[in-house]
Amino acid sequence: MLDNMQRFAFRRRWWLGVPACVVSVGTVIALAFVPSQYTSEATLIIVQQQIPERYVVPTTTTDINTVLGAMAGEVLSRTRLLAIIDSLNLYSHQKARTAPEALVDLMRRNITMAPVAKTPGRMVDAFSISFTADDPRIAKEVTGRLTDVFISENIKTRTDQATTTTGFLREQVEAAKQKLTDHEERLRNFKMQYLGELPEQQQGNLNILGGLHSELDNIMTALNRARQQKLYLESLLNEYRRLNRRTVTAAVGPSAESPLQLAQRDLARMRSELVQLRSRYTENYPDVVYKEEEVGKQEAVVTRLAQSEPRRGPTRQPLPPSADPDPEANTAIAQLNSQLNANGLEIEDLTRSRAKVSAEIEHYQSRLNLAPVREQQLTAMLRDYDLLKQNYTDLLHKQLQAQLAGNLEKRQEGQQFRLVDPPNLPLMASSPKRLKISLGGLAAGLVFGLALAVLADKRDSSVHSEQLLSERLHVPLIVAIPRIRTHEEQRAVFRKRVLESVAGSLLILAILAAQLHVILQRG
Amino acid sequence: MSRLFEYLRALDRQIEHPAAAKPSGSKGIQHDDDAGQILSILHLAQSGDPAAEESTNFAVAEVTLVAEDRLACHAEPSSPAAHRYRLLRVRLREMRKVRNLKTVLITSALPQDGKTTVLMNIATALRQQARDSVLVVDGDLHRSSLSGRFSPRSIGLAECVKSSVDPSSVIKHLQPLDWHFLPAGTPSENASELLQSDAAASIIHRLSSCFDWVLIDSPPVAPLADAVSLARHVDGTLFVIKADVTPFKAVEQAVSLIGRKRVIGAVLNGTQETDRLYDRYSGYYGRDDAKRQSAAPPVHTPPTDGGGGLTQKIIPRELHLPA
Numbered sequence: 001m002l003d004n005m006q007r008f009a010f011r012r013r014w015w016l017g018v019p020a021c022v023v024s025v026g027t028v029i030a031l032a033f034v035p036s037q038y039t040s041e042a043t044l045i046i047v048q049q050q051i052p053e054r055y056v057v058p059t060t061t062t063d064i065n066t067v068l069g070a071m072a073g074e075v076l077s078r079t080r081l082l083a084i085i086d087s088l089n090l091y092s093h094q095k096a097r098t099a100p101e102a103l104v105d106l107m108r109r110n111i112t113m114a115p116v117a118k119t120p121g122r123m124v125d126a127f128s129i130s131f132t133a134d135d136p137r138i139a140k141e142v143t144g145r146l147t148d149v150f151i152s153e154n155i156k157t158r159t160d161q162a163t164t165t166t167g168f169l170r171e172q173v174e175a176a177k178q179k180l181t182d183h184e185e186r187l188r189n190f191k192m193q194y195l196g197e198l199p200e201q202q203q204g205n206l207n208i209l210g211g212l213h214s215e216l217d218n219i220m221t222a223l224n225r226a227r228q229q230k231l232y233l234e235s236l237l238n239e240y241r242r243l244n245r246r247t248v249t250a251a252v253g254p255s256a257e258s259p260l261q262l263a264q265r266d267l268a269r270m271r272s273e274l275v276q277l278r279s280r281y282t283e284n285y286p287d288v289v290y291k292e293e294e295v296g297k298q299e300a301v302v303t304r305l306a307q308s309e310p311r312r313g314p315t316r317q318p319l320p321p322s323a324d325p326d327p328e329a330n331t332a333i334a335q336l337n338s339q340l341n342a343n344g345l346e347i348e349d350l351t352r353s354r355a356k357v358s359a360e361i362e363h364y365q366s367r368l369n370l371a372p373v374r375e376q377q378l379t380a381m382l383r384d385y386d387l388l389k390q391n392y393t394d395l396l397h398k399q400l401q402a403q404l405a406g407n408l409e410k411r412q413e414g415q416q417f418r419l420v421d422p423p424n425l426p427l428m429a430s431s432p433k434r435l436k437i438s439l440g441g442l443a444a445g446l447v448f449g450l451a452l453a454v455l456a457d458k459r460d461s462s463v464h465s466e467q468l469l470s471e472r473l474h475v476p477l478i479v480a481i482p483r484i485r486t487h488e489e490q491r492a493v494f495r496k497r498v499l500e501s502v503a504g505s506l507l508i509l510a511i512l513a514a515q516l517h518v519i520l521q522r523g
Numbered sequence: 524m525s526r527l528f529e530y531l532r533a534l535d536r537q538i539e540h541p542a543a544a545k546p547s548g549s550k551g552i553q554h555d556d557d558a559g560q561i562l563s564i565l566h567l568a569q570s571g572d573p574a575a576e577e578s579t580n581f582a583v584a585e586v587t588l589v590a591e592d593r594l595a596c597h598a599e600p601s602s603p604a605a606h607r608y609r610l611l612r613v614r615l616r617e618m619r620k621v622r623n624l625k626t627v628l629i630t631s632a633l634p635q636d637g638k639t640t641v642l643m644n645i646a647t648a649l650r651q652q653a654r655d656s657v658l659v660v661d662g663d664l665h666r667s668s669l670s671g672r673f674s675p676r677s678i679g680l681a682e683c684v685k686s687s688v689d690p691s692s693v694i695k696h697l698q699p700l701d702w703h704f705l706p707a708g709t710p711s712e713n714a715s716e717l718l719q720s721d722a723a724a725s726i727i728h729r730l731s732s733c734f735d736w737v738l739i740d741s742p743p744v745a746p747l748a749d750a751v752s753l754a755r756h757v758d759g760t761l762f763v764i765k766a767d768v769t770p771f772k773a774v775e776q777a778v779s780l781i782g783r784k785r786v787i788g789a790v791l792n793g794t795q796e797t798d799r800l801y802d803r804y805s806g807y808y809g810r811d812d813a814k815r816q817s818a819a820p821p822v823h824t825p826p827t828d829g830g831g832g833l834t835q836k837i838i839p840r841e842l843h844l845p846a
Contacts, residue, residue, distance in 0.1 A: 011767070461770040466791055469764065472771060475778055478761070478788035479611045481641065483795070484604045486590035 007464065012453035013504070019449035020442060021507040027441025028514035036429035040139035041130035042147045043116065043421035055404075067154075068127055072113055074153050075146060078104050084145050088138060111146065126420065136426045143423035151417045158415070162406035169399040176392040183385050190381060197367045199375035209364040216357045218286070223350040225290040230343045232294070236266075236301075237336040244333065259332070260305040267298040304332065438518045442511060581703060584695040586673055593640045596647040597700065604644070611790065612648040618759070618787060626727055626737040626757040627787070628662070630750040631764065632777035634743045637792040638763040639668050642740050646702045655735035657702040658694065660727075662741040662753050664714030667707035669740055673697060679708030684722045690730060703734065718752040727756045744777035751780050759787035766794040 009016065046067070074080075081104045085091060091103050098106075110133065116126040129146050133139040191198060196205065243259050274291045281288050308331075463469045466480045485493060588594060595604035618624050629642040646657045661669040664681050674695060682688040683705075695704050711717060731737050739757060741750040754760045760781050764774055778786055 461772055462767050463764055463769060463771055463774070463791065464767055466794065468771075469789065469791055473774065473778070473789065475762065475783065475786050476788045478614045478790055479607050480766075480791040480794045481607045481611075481637075481644075482603045483793040484593040484595050484602075484640065486593070488590075 004465075008453070008457060011464065012457060015453035015456055016446065016449040017504060017507050019452060020445035021510050023445030023448060024438065024442040024511045025514050027444075028438050028518055031432060031434050031437060031518065034432050035134055037132050037134060037431040038136035038139045038426040038428075039112075039130050039132040039430035040136065040143040040423045040426050041128050041421070042143050042419065042423040043126060043128045044147065044150065044417045045126040045420050047416050047418045050408075068113055068115065070157070071150060071154060074157070075149050076108055076111060080149060081107050084142060088141055088145075090133070090138065090142070128421075132430060140423045140425045147419060147423060151419065154417050155409075159406070159409045162402065162409045166399065166402040166406045169395060169402050173392065173395045173399050176388065176395050180385070180388045180392050183381070183388050187381050187385060190378065194370075194374050194377075197370045197374045199371055199378060202368060202371045205364050205367050205371070209361060209368065212357050212361045212364060216354065216361060219350050219354045219357055221286040221290070223347060223354060225286075225293075226343055226347045226350055228290075229294070230340065230347060233336050233340045233343055237333060237340065240333045240336060244330070258305075260302065263298065263302045263305050267295070267302050270295045270298050301332070304335075308332075434518045434521060435515070438515055442515070581691065581694050581696045583698055584673065584704070585698050586700065588699070592643065592672070594643055594647055594700070596644045596651065600651075605648075608644040608648040609652075611645060612652065614788070615645070615649070622758070624758045624787065625731045625735070626739065626759075628739045628741055628750065628753050628757040628760040629763060630741040630754075630760060630777075630781070631743050631762060632769055632773040633745050633765075636743065636763050636765040636769055638743075639740055641761075641763050641790055641792060642738050643669075643700075646736070646738050647700055649736050649738075650700070650702045656733075657736045657738065658705060658730055658734040659702055660705045660730070660737060660739040661707040662718065662739045662749065664707050664711050664717065664749065665742055665747065666710070667740075669704070670706040670708070673704055674706040677706050677708070679706030680723075680726070681708030681711050681714070681717060683708070683726050684717045684720060685711070687722070690726055705730070715748050715752060718749050718756075723752075724756040731758075744780055745773055750777075754781045754785050757785075760785050762786055762789040763792050764789055765792050768793075 078101070082100055085103055085107060091098070091106060094103060094106070110131055112128075112130045112132075114128055116128055129143060129150065131139050131142040131146065133142065195201070239262060240259060243262075270291065274288070274295055277285070277288045277291050283289075466477055470477050588597065590598070592598075593604075595602045596608050599605055615624065615627070629638045629645070631638045642659060646659050649655050650657045659669065660680060661667045662680065663669070670677070670679060677693065678688060679693050680690075683690045683693065690705060693705060693708075695706075696702075697704050717723060727737065727739070737757075739753055741753050744750045750760075762774070762778065762781075774789075
């Protein structure tokens with residue numbers, strides 16, 4: 001196969017060489033008409049803020065790609081670029097016949113901004129700005145202008161952003177505060193309106209209600225006692241009256257009991273009842289206390305009757321009814337009446353107290369019944385309150401952070417760009433890549449020539465080798481005879497070969513000269 | 524009277540009178556059969572021996588060789604081409620061992636493929652070794668290059684076929700090439716018909732019995748049908764293909780027209796590959812050949828007659844070959 005390739009190359013050497021030379025030289029000639037472009041580049045790094053972020057959280061993003069995207073729109077705006085074009089008189093040849101928008105687009109195409117990745121996987125913290133122009137000085141000047149704009153605009157943008165953020169957050173905090181205040185007012189009004197029905201007052205209400213029940217019980221007990229006292233006093237009064245109405249009593253026989261005796265008999269009965277109660281209850285038991293009071297009162301009655309009994313003697317003839325009552329008995333009756341009156345008042349008072357306490361009990365009971373409803377309402381209001389309060393707290397916190405960040409930006413201690421490599425004055429053209437293009441032209445020429453050679457070989461169906469003939473003809477190849485040349489023909493062949501060698505050398509020299517020209521032009 | 528004629532007359536007498544003594548053969552040569560005897564006489568006549576030459580009746584023609592003839596076997600026997608022609612000679616002789624191969628048609632697919640050059644060199648190579656008698660027949664009755672070169676304006680094969688002219692009367696023995704030549708004759712418009720005729724076949728057959736090798740030059744296959752006609756009358760056809768020139772399709776078509784079975788082989792003419800191969804090795808062997816070459820006598824170049832470098836020495840015809 002190598003032999004075949006060698007034979008093919010030799011057979012089609014001009015098909016290979018001439019296109020290669022023509023295309024290569026033509027490429028170099030064409031390159032001569034292409035003006036060189038120079039690129040000036042500057043490198044900026046992102047300097048992180050001096051204060052750790054756990055103390056001051058920046059208000060702006062630190063993602064380099066986002067920063068670049070945002071800044072690119074600002075730096076590459078039409079206004080700025082037109083200002084640079086006018087100040088440096090760029091594209092003077094195109095200005096007359098090209099619209100400003102087209103000039104701006106042209107300039108944008110010549111500007112490159114790209115992050116500089118240091119290590120794979122690591123966040124980029126630097127980027128480069130470059131500008132390409134025909135004149136290296138112009139390229140450097142424009143790159144410098146762009147770099148300055150970049151740095152100043154970044155500071156301004158960050159400051160504005162911090163200020164805007166702070167102002168926005170301030171407004172939000174005020175609004176949240178107002179909402180919170182309104183809700184607190186509503187909450188307060190609600191509590192005032194339903195004071196006593198609130199869930200936190202339920203225990204108090206229960207306690208009061210318990211107390212009221214106790215009081216009611218006491219009132220009822222007192223009322224019952226008073227009623228019993230009334231019955232007793234009434235019975236005693238009736239007794240006194242009955243005794244008072246019987247003026248004559250028989251001498252013989254057992255004499256009728258005197259009031260003193262009746263009183264003593266009642267006293268004895270009460271004392272026995274007291275003893276029974278004490279055997280069952282404590283001293284503080286209401287019935288025991290009441291009975292002790294009755295015993296006390298009865299003892300007072302007995303004492304009073306005992307003091308008035310001797311004046312009447314052991315036996316007394318009852319006075320006829322028409323006769324005047326005993327003044328002592330009248331005194332007792334009067335006392336009883338007064339006691340009855342007092343008792344009546346007491347009963348009235350106790351009745352009123354009972355009604356009042358019952359009303360209060362009912363009132364407090366209704367409060368307790370409404371407590372779940374109020375609790376539900378209050379819960380909803382408190383939930384909203386908590387949310388509003390949380391929101392307000394968060395906004396307040398953010399506002400403070402934004403204020404801190406804004407102060408940091410104002411002092412230029414926040415994240416900022418720093419120029420690491422200033423714009424350089426390019427001494428070597430960045431484009432076109434003359435050597436690459438010329439070598440590419442040479443390669444293209446070779447490929448083109450190869451294609452032509454292959455095409456020519458395909459079209460040439462003549463027999464070139466014995467092997468081919470043997471393979472394809474299926475007729476035995478007896479012998480291959482070399483060419484027989486006369487002396488003149490040999491001389492002609494020799495001349496032709498000399499000419500071919502000269503021409504081939506010239507082709508190679510032309511190619512080498514073209515490449516050398518490109519190399520020297522690069523330097 | 525030629526020795527051959529005398530021998531044949533003696534044979535006639537023996538046939539008529541079986542008791543007569545068998546005639547003796549040529550001087551120093553005895554064969555058992557008559558045909559061999561005749562051939563031996565012919566060989567002797569063609570040996571270049573002036574005495575033997577006097578016993579043949581073919582006209583001798585002195586030709587002036589020029590470089591454009593490209594007779595490597597004659598002019599440059601140590602050249603790579605001459606070695607190759609000798610190799611071709613060996614191959615042909617090997618073929619003859621396995622098949623009947625006396626009459627060989629040399630043709631090509633297209634004109635200017637070098638068939639005439641190949642034919643002349645083959646004839647010279649065959650003649651150089653073993654002294655085979657070689658007859659070269661110019662079968663191109665339309666545009667003969669051989670006849671124009673070696674026997675212009677003379678009658679030849681065309682007349683033999685048309686007018687039953689005795690071929691021996693027009694056969695010439697070319698010197699210094701030392702092989703016989705039958706010209707094409709007058710160009711004819713119906714050459715294809717003439718070559719297709721039985722007369723042509725008969726003539727070729729008769730000639731094959733008198734010579735060891737009959738090499739026939741023909742027109743190219745593509746434009747004309749002459750080669751196809753001649754191929755039917757010969758033992759085998761040798762195709763000449765010019766390297767880097769003859770399209771392969773044309774060769775295929777030509778071979779298919781001739782008939783693959785009739786083609787004994789192909790000769791690739793003018794390869795550069797062989798040039799480089801021999802250029803590399805001929806320097807080793809060529810020096811010895813060059814020394815021998817320098818010791819050899821120069822090529823005979825008789826004075827020209829101004830008519831193309833050809834002079835002829837005609838010996839009166841005395842032999843009529845049997846029909």
